[in-house]
Amino acid sequence: MKKNDILLIAIIIVISLAALLVYNILGKAEQLKAVIVHDNQLIERIDLSKVEEPRTITVSGDYHNIIRVEKDRIRFEKSDCPEQICVHTGWLSKFGDIAVCMPNKTIIDIQKK
Template structure:
């Protein structure tokens, strides 16, 4: 008695799924990675103080903002944050690292805003 466990349709399905998995892995391995081509824009009172290409940084960079409220911003490869601030509530410091395009950190008393720009990842597709 000759019993076939897999029929031709089953084999086609398994091969199709394997091809899709290989394409998906290749797409993720060779496509653009998050953190590539991102720039931090630091503004105060709506005026650009500095733009830093985070994807190109090799060494940490400290940005000192002096005024009524003194601040230190730390930029490293692929990320940036408020490191120190003498503002009253420290919300800007507690925001932590900004790494993705669209992320923002704001110090309202000093009117300093850090914004990450670049290619955004797609979270979901809707049809």
């Protein structure tokens, strides 16, 4: 491995860590909204701080996603897509958090009000 290789790797690490730091700083906002989009159509905007009763939302397209909403958090609970990446992403609760089901074209992301 040459010096340039190490330089490239160092630059990438610095850029990535800087970006993660920015996420962390921006993530400390309150009053967050979860936005569910399927196939470029807005399904629902949810004010997460105002969720009283946990509930589920089903989004159907090429596949089916079951999304669970609780107070201050949201996640893909079940999906019949092949890779299950959306389910494995787990709970979203901070600004900027995002979970995507590429096969079903569903995105949940957390935005500020």
